[in-house]
Amino acid sequence: MADVRLLQGNEAVVEGAMLGGLTFFAGYPITPSTEVAEGLARKLPKVGGKFIQMEDEIASMAAIIGAACTGAKTMTATSGPGFSLMQENIGYAYIAEVPCVIVNVQRGGPSTGLPTKVAQADTMQARWGTHGDYVAIALAPQSVEETIMLTIRAMNLSEEYRTPVILLMDEVLGHMREKVVMPEPGTFKVVNRTKPTVPANWYKHFEITPSFKSPMASFGDGYRFHVTGLTHNEEGFPTSESKKIHDKLFKLQNKIMRYVDDICEIETDGMEDAHVAVVAYGNVARAAKQAIQMARHRRMKVGQVRPITIWPTHDKKYHEIFSSKSLEVIIVAELNQGQYVTEIERVAPKHVKVVSLARFDSELITPDQILNKIKEVR
Amino acid sequence: MLQKSDVIHQYLRPKKAFPNVWCPGCGIGIVMGSLVRAIDKLQIARDDITLVSGIGCSSRLPVYLDFNTLHTTHGRALAFATGVKLAKPKMKVIVITGDGDCLAIGGNHFIHAARRNIDITTILINNMIYGMTGGQFSPTTPSESFATTSPYGNKENQFDIPKLAIAAGASYVARGTVYHVTQLDELITEAITKRGFSVVEAFSNCHTYYGRLNRAGDAVKMIDDMKKNVIPLKAAAKMPPEKLEGKMLTGVFADVEKDEYCDRYDQLIESLKGK
Amino acid sequence: MTPKTKANEAHESAKPAQVFDRFEIRLSGSGGQGLVLAGVIIAEAVSTLDGKNVVQTQSYGPEARGGASRTDLVISEGEIYYPKPMAIDLLLAMTQESCDLYHGGLKDTGVLIYDSHLVTQVPFARSIGIPFSQLARHEIGLPMVANVISLGAICAITKIVSEAALTKIVTKRSPRGTEEKNMQALQLGLKVGKEALEGSKL
CATH class of the missing domain: 3.40.50.920 (Rossmann fold)
Known part of the structure; x- marks a missing residue:
């Protein structure tokens, strides 16, 4: 029999995250996204996952990147002011090609704005929020049920393309309750990141392949690579060679834009x-x-x-x-x-x-x- | 010395092109040597160590070493490290940071990592100035000292790193200097061994900026002065206060046993099994 | 949005432009009267047990803590597009303030149900007054169950939610030890609702 439930949009993020295989969440309380953190604080440890409430949103974003480097499937959830604070580290995730999902339950702005009121005013911030050149992926669900599926999809896209993915919700969707039919396990795709198969001394953490997709090892897998926010070569070491700089930024653009049919x-x-x-x-x-x-x-x-x-x-x-x-x-x-x-x-x-x-x-x-x-x- | 140098070479990254970014005579290289000797002494597998750093001269250290290395954003090393550690508690996580990185922009993460008592070793290389950006005053620049942003003398007060770390809840707090290398090796070894949040302040020299702007001399003079200005904690305990004025105390300031954050979280997971 | 069931599809194709197949409820009063919970109970009953679609929204923030409080429901056999009310079919007003504030949103054919002890000026003709707060205090002996009595009354008057579903969810959502009182309150609401409907001109 179908599993029919009455869920809030924010609770749907929690359900989607669990179905999509989330193992690590870091966040900081902020209206109107807090129910996401509350739900995952309850659910993650039950399946051996980790939840941590950090000291601010900057730290939350940092913690999920750190966790993702060890192989975890990660997420944070926030709203306008927190999303602004996260931007520098979201940029880090772009350049360091770290999969992670950022849920932004939008409220009115600028600044503290309207904590309990709806807006879609972070649309451009989702695209251009951090400095530099990069291509953002952002998904916008319209219903509670779709929120479940798009949360899973956001995680899948982030793992597939080694990039942060933004789930752009809003206050009304986050808080409203709606009837949902829970997806049956096995009826949806769950993507796990591609790991390298080459010996350690051949491995390049930021390899530029013809498809622009590159496997990702985790810390502790025996590859001992370097990850940095400085513009780097394929090995991850900082570079100031213009050709290598160009190749890196060209990769960041093309690893997404070549796959718009899928994305x-x-x-x-x-x-x-x-x-x-x-x-x-x-x-x-x-x-x-x-x-x-x-x-x-x-x-x-x-x-x-x-x-x-x-x-x-x-x-x-x-x-x-x-x-x-x-x-x-x-x-x-x-x-x-x-x-x-x-x-x-x-x-x-x-x-x-x-x-x-x-x-x-x-x-x-x-x-x-x-x-x-x-x-x-x- | 030859033997010690050999140990360092074993841990350097083969692919990474030298020379390094540090000025000749910089103390950060000495701290790197101490770190490597400590890890070598403890015989921890390289794959089980993650070095995390922020931004600044000291934060460039991990790139040269053959471990899992994560060079992050300014001030945030401890927040990234918290993610690494909680997601993979078996990993030995060591944060390399500086006085500006850890105590100014990253001050909040520092006190909260200490409060959680998460099993991370923080090696805070304190040279009392921002080196990479060219000599601005930091939270540990002494009052009335000169920096490019305190051209008339610094009107702010210094953080006392051990006191700050202890008050925030760290399990192990120590201070050494780049002159007292043998002691620094030991302090870092103890800190890595300690289960909980451990801090080693490694007092170092920035002759390029701090030394030049404050007429404190070149690298040799600054490191030599450490020998003269330092009193070990044990000796200080038997000395009258007037003799300690202007002196720097070194040694272990705190070494206490308390529950570690990741252990507590794992216990939570265990307790929820089957529920 | 909720997926199309076969029944929904048939329903939609029979009435291609039936965009007003919506029953809209606003429960209003002051913070602490348990109206949001009452809304959630109706929503859960109609969606998980009666097989209808539902969207429940509410006012958040300072206005939700003390002062005026409200929750809105849109119920439909078909797919619900716009999630908030467009023209209210049923307004429950548990205070004069909320009654004054929201009666303008009622459609001409809508119904106002109000607490006749607390709402003395009734601005809408198609209305039914029941002294929910007094009944809770004197009949049940628990002032906080006024919301559950109102649920019973809404069920009896509108039939928008089935009695069986409502009973199940009220039981499920009752804090431990209060199940009996809540059941009494629900039964009382069903009874007074039925009587009031029969006595009204609706």
Whole structure:
């Protein structure tokens, strides 16, 4: 019989993490993400996993990277202020190619902002939060049940591509309770990192292979490699040779961008003959879907585009999605002053108008708001 | 000496190109020698040791040694090390850090690692100044000393590292200097052996910046002065306070038995089995 | 969102544009009255036992600790898109303040259920008053079970949750030692709810 439960979004992260094989969590209490830490503090030690409450978010991010270097599957969870504090070490995870998952249950900002209110204003921070060049992977679930699956997927992508992955939630999703049917073990994929098979003296921890994927040994496996945040050569030793610097950064970019077909999920509905498209991600996609149903009831041709992987952007896929000749206007609805809309403007055809539906007063965008915008633009 | 040097060579990374980043005469190399001799004496397998460091001159040390090595962000070595240790408690985790890295930007992680009493050995190389960035004052720069950011003399006070570490909860706290190498070897050996959070302050010289800005002389003079200015704790106990003024005390400041964090967590896991 | 069951699919295809197949409940009052828990109980009962879909949301933060408190439920046989209420079918108001604050969100065909001891000015015609707080204090002897009495009343008046499911979840969620009192409270709520419905013009 199906296992039906009523779960909070944050509890769904916990369930997903356990199903995905999480073994290590470090975090610091912050509203509205705290239930993730509370759940894992209870569950991890029961299966021999480790939970630690660190002294701040900087330390939390550091601890999961350290743990991941020993082979652990790791996660931290936070919200805006904590996400800002983590950024330097998230950058470390990019350059040192360390798998880990960062859950950001978004609240209003900037600064302390609105601890108990919803926002999607960290969309760009998820992409560009730390300094330097890198490619981010960020996923945005729209429901509690999808949160379970995307938590597992975030862990899988991070292990597959040796990179941090951000799960971008929001306050409403994190706190709301919804009916979920728990996934049966064996019905979903769990990815474990690829370990090296070569002898120790052949092993290069940051090898640049034709596929840009490189196996990852753990501390204690007998390989005794060096890991550093300094730009390094394939062995991990700091380098100032321009060719090696270029090769390293080229790898960081291409190890992700070459696999956008696998990484990027974009859900579409009714785009073939739509005059208006509504792009919305995360929780807001549900208001969009409701509004589109209402619009279609009024015989308006409106399509929906829901980026599930919000970073990186799959340019080619968007070109296809927006290729219909009937398409005139794209509405991008989001709980910020217009962040993702700039990305959609970049990938939309020149003749299609892109308009922003931005709400930043700590309330959800309502279906009526979207419906009114649809009426206004068509 | 030849024999000691041989030991170090056995532990150097074969692929890593020398020379190292340190100035000629820098005491950090002496600390590296002590660390290697301690590990060699204890006969710990290389695969079972992880060196973790932050940013600064001292934090470049792990790259030269043939262990698992993690060179992290500024101040955060202990937080990374906590992750390594808790995820793999059998690993001997040794943090190499400096006075700026550990006590300024990383001060919070230092006191909390000590409070948890997690089994990490911290070798805090104290040269009383930021070397890598060019001679700014640090939390251990003496009051009224000169640095590039204290051109009129330092108006702040120093941390007393042993007192700080003891107050925060460390199990083992010691101080040595790069002049008293035999003692430093012993202190590091004891610290690694200790189950719990252990701190060895290794007092070192930065003649390039501290020495130059404070007319303290070259490397030889600064290291020689350590001999004159140091009093072992045991001797100090029998001396009147006025004789200790301006002197640096060395030796073991604390060595206590208390429950270690990873052990307690493992006991928790054990107690939850079947529940 | 919850996956489509066969029943859901059939339901949807029969009514293609049935976007208003939603029953929306707001439980409101002041912090400490146990309204969020009451909302969670309904949500758990309708989803895990009655087989419906549900989304439960609530106000968090300073406003959730003392002062006004509320929780919202959207219940549907089909998929629930927008997770928050759009037009409320049932408002439970356990204080005058919450009644004043939220009655505007009721749809014309909606119903207001209020604590007739604490709400003296009733702003909405389609309403049923029951003295939940007084019943809890005097009939059960435990003021904190007013929320459970209201659950019984909601069940009797709206039938949105089955009595069997509600009974099961109230039992499951009762703190140890209070199961009996809570059952009494639920039974009382079912009884007074039924009587009030029969006596009302709804």
